[in-house]
Amino acid sequence: MGGLTQQAAVQELATARKDILRIATAGSVDDGKSTLIGRLLFDSKAVFEDQYEAIERASRGDYVDLALLTDGLRAEREQGITIDVAYRYFSTPRRTFILADTPGHVQYTRNMVTGASTADLAIVLVDARKGMLEQSRRHAFLASLLRVPHLVVAVNKMDLVDWSEEIYEQIRDEFTAFATKLDVPDLTVIPISALAGDNVVTRSANMPWYEGTSLLHHLEHVHVASDRNLVDTRFPVQYVIRPQTDAHHDYRGYAGRVGGGVLRPGDEVQVLPSGLTSTIAAIDGPDGPLQEAFPPMSVTVRLTDDLDVSRGDLICRPHNAPQVTQDVDALVCWMSDQPLRPRQRLAVKHTTRSVRAVVKELQYRLDVNTLHRQTEAEGGLELGLNDLGRVRLRTTQPLFVDDYQRNRVTGRFILIDEATNATVGAGMLIPPR
Amino acid sequence: MTTPDYRLTQLQTLEAESLHVLREVAAECERPVLLFSGGKDSIVMLELARKAFAPARIPFPVMHVDTGLNFPEVLEFRDKRVAELGVELVVASVPDAIAAGTVKEEPNGSRNRIQTPVLLDAVEENGFTALFGGARRDEDKARAKERMFSFRDEFGQWDPKNQRPELWDLYNGRIHQGESIRVFPLSNWTELDIWAYIAQEEIGIPALYLARERDVVDRGGMLYAVNEFITPREGEPVLHESVRYRTVGDANLTAAVRSTAVTVAEVIAEISVTRLTERGATRGDDKVSEAAMEDRKKEGYF
Numbered sequence: 001m002g003g004l005t006q007q008a009a010v011q012e013l014a015t016a017r018k019d020i021l022r023i024a025t026a027g028s029v030d031d032g033k034s035t036l037i038g039r040l041l042f043d044s045k046a047v048f049e050d051q052y053e054a055i056e057r058a059s060r061g062d063y064v065d066l067a068l069l070t071d072g073l074r075a076e077r078e079q080g081i082t083i084d085v086a087y088r089y090f091s092t093p094r095r096t097f098i099l100a101d102t103p104g105h106v107q108y109t110r111n112m113v114t115g116a117s118t119a120d121l122a123i124v125l126v127d128a129r130k131g132m133l134e135q136s137r138r139h140a141f142l143a144s145l146l147r148v149p150h151l152v153v154a155v156n157k158m159d160l161v162d163w164s165e166e167i168y169e170q171i172r173d174e175f176t177a178f179a180t181k182l183d184v185p186d187l188t189v190i191p192i193s194a195l196a197g198d199n200v201v202t203r204s205a206n207m208p209w210y211e212g213t214s215l216l217h218h219l220e221h222v223h224v225a226s227d228r229n230l231v232d233t234r235f236p237v238q239y240v241i242r243p244q245t246d247a248h249h250d251y252r253g254y255a256g257r258v259g260g261g262v263l264r265p266g267d268e269v270q271v272l273p274s275g276l277t278s279t280i281a282a283i284d285g286p287d288g289p290l291q292e293a294f295p296p297m298s299v300t301v302r303l304t305d306d307l308d309v310s311r312g313d314l315i316c317r318p319h320n321a322p323q324v325t326q327d328v329d330a331l332v333c334w335m336s337d338q339p340l341r342p343r344q345r346l347a348v349k350h351t352t353r354s355v356r357a358v359v360k361e362l363q364y365r366l367d368v369n370t371l372h373r374q375t376e377a378e379g380g381l382e383l384g385l386n387d388l389g390r391v392r393l394r395t396t397q398p399l400f401v402d403d404y405q406r407n408r409v410t411g412r413f414i415l416i417d418e419a420t421n422a423t424v425g426a427g428m429l430i431p432p433r
Numbered sequence: 434m435t436t437p438d439y440r441l442t443q444l445q446t447l448e449a450e451s452l453h454v455l456r457e458v459a460a461e462c463e464r465p466v467l468l469f470s471g472g473k474d475s476i477v478m479l480e481l482a483r484k485a486f487a488p489a490r491i492p493f494p495v496m497h498v499d500t501g502l503n504f505p506e507v508l509e510f511r512d513k514r515v516a517e518l519g520v521e522l523v524v525a526s527v528p529d530a531i532a533a534g535t536v537k538e539e540p541n542g543s544r545n546r547i548q549t550p551v552l553l554d555a556v557e558e559n560g561f562t563a564l565f566g567g568a569r570r571d572e573d574k575a576r577a578k579e580r581m582f583s584f585r586d587e588f589g590q591w592d593p594k595n596q597r598p599e600l601w602d603l604y605n606g607r608i609h610q611g612e613s614i615r616v617f618p619l620s621n622w623t624e625l626d627i628w629a630y631i632a633q634e635e636i637g638i639p640a641l642y643l644a645r646e647r648d649v650v651d652r653g654g655m656l657y658a659v660n661e662f663i664t665p666r667e668g669e670p671v672l673h674e675s676v677r678y679r680t681v682g683d684a685n686l687t688a689a690v691r692s693t694a695v696t697v698a699e700v701i702a703e704i705s706v707t708r709l710t711e712r713g714a715t716r717g718d719d720k721v722s723e724a725a726m727e728d729r730k731k732e733g734y735f
Binding site (some may be wrong): 087 | 488594609
């Protein structure tokens with residue numbers, strides 16, 4: 001920034017067409033995840049002097065321990081654990097990054113699912129000395145399950161294996177073979193040393209055999225715009241705006257976030273559950289009328305007809321409607337100490353729609369490490385904390401759904417315990433068997 | 434505004450997310466209120482609230498926790514903005530609470546701690562169930578782990594070990610009687626985003642944020658402007674410096690930074706090369722200990 005003129009700096013910040021990449025990282029402390037994140041923050045100059053001085057004071061040994069940058073709450077230090085997902089922010093002239101940093105222990109599936117739920121890209125760390133562990137498989141599997149479109153495997157600690165091309169290739173090939181079973185659309189394997197910064201921001205001179213880009217270069221250039229569904233128009237109505245003032249006497253707008261497709265004034269639309277059709281009269285954006293609205297914009301849609309539309313309804317195109325159903329098949333990640341069992345009653349929040357549901361059937365429990373499906377035939381079937389399983393729900397009111405694979409917005413829901421109000425599960429819709 | 438490949442800029446993305454959160458709370462929570470301090474973050478939050486419900490009025494009141502130690506410019510700004518938007522203003526007054534004996538002035542004169550019970554009392558009195566705050570996750574390590582929707586028990590306490598999982602943009606705002614939710618629509622904004630948005634949208638801010646010559650005293654490397662609450666100590670030299678405020682807190686605690694930035698654009702240019710966090714540079718209250726924010730949040734602070 002130092003070299004830029006003031007005017008250029010302002011232009012750069014206020015009007016630049018920079019976009020945001022949301023990243024989830026997973027890995028344990030031993031994989032060097034904190035050091036890698038510290039390195040990204042430090043090298044992209046997201047670390048301030050007072051923060052740096054604080055970690056310099058706290059560091060032991062010859063080098064400043066960048067891992068301390070991501071050190072969390074005192075409650076965590078006291079117990080030597082990482083409690084939760086932490087969010088970090090850094091940016092380069094090309095892009096801004098929001099990084100969800102999740103602890104990688106076995107019991108933290110729930111945190112990884114949380115972090116991955118909003119991510120465009122997931123980074124899985126592998127220690128070059130140890131190769132691909134069960135944990136690395138689990139991280140990659142969860143990323144693919146949440147349909148994070150881009151996966152990066154960072155083979156870390158290359159300095160400790162003499163920058164060996166052979167070891168890198170072995171891990172790369174093993175991971176690639178595993179990933180083909182998972183349906184990962186984009187996999188990149190990068191050899192790095194987070195400690196020294198090799199291949200993190202700039203290409204490393206220690207690994208001339210590696211022909212790919214540095215990690216940061218990859219993060220800056222990975223193409224994410226096409227990851228959204230721009231085909232199926234889905235507009236869950238979130239809030240009805242009715243000013244009822246003299247100036248806007250007849251204004252009736254449906255506010256919400258576009259969940260799929262591209263909406264334009266003049267489009268013929270259908271409203272669910274009524275099935276009535278109308279035409280988009282206007283789309284009001286944050287700064288006035290818009291000619292187009294697409295995910296993830298928050299806009300207000302006005303229709304030409306005075307229909308009875310309220311929160312929880314969904315606007316789509318007449319010949320491209322989601323499935324309207326009370327029977328929901330989903331993969332559920334369970335997040336409560338109290339296990340999920342058949343016949344249990346729960347609240348469901350799906351888009352802007354809240355309904356109640358009963359667990360009709362627990363079809364199987366999925367072992368995240370082995371991908372083995374445990375069924376009732378093996379006995380004692382239930383979903384415990386951090387378990388994944390296939391569940392069939394029957395809801396009190398219809399939901400307007402797509403498969404999660406087709407549309408992440410209309411294919412997802414959360415489960416809420418009505419007694420405690422806790423969020424106890426995350427569900428992703430899958431086609432019925 | 435948009436490119437053919439349907440990309441949003443950084444600020445458009447953040448704005449869309451914040452509008453979604455504001456509307457979600459208005460739709461689901463019984464009695465929301467927006468906490469307004471007169472600082473730049475709450476000014477941006479209020480502007481986003483305006484946009485979220487336009488052309489209708491903001492459907493919830495605005496609350497100011499008045500420590501009685503405000504910069505006068507901030508109060509003026511607050512009253513002007515509230516009048517322009519036609520929103521209801523609720524003032525939770527710390528001086529009134531001191532006078533009524535419900536809280537006691539701390540020996541060091543800081544009202545940072547005692548504003549928390551005043552806030553909680555006002556929440557209870559008014560029956561507020563959801564409180565919008567302008568906090569950002571980049572501000573502090575305790576904030577970095579907070580949810581967009583932060584559940585608080587009947588004492589307003591934050592339990593970092595027992596947060597609700599927050600998946601996708603499906604927020605769970607359900608509470609029992611007496612409990613509340615703190616909602617942070619600006620969670621993913623950084624200090625620079627706030628300034629860039631103020632510049633882009635040409636949002637008015639109190640003049641304190643811009644540099645001018647002020648009489649200041651240097652206390653431990655922090656520059657405090659001489660005002661109603663800060664008088665030079667005996668033998669303390671008064672300097673005449675061009676300074677601006679990077680954060681606006683209590684007038685007895687908030688330090689200024691040396692600056693020549695007299696426009697928002699110039700502030701952005703300065704901030705983009707600064708090497709200190711905003712709280713580290715200007716807030717006496719967060720210097721106390723590394724875990725200062727974590728402790729205050731557990732007690733019910735924002």
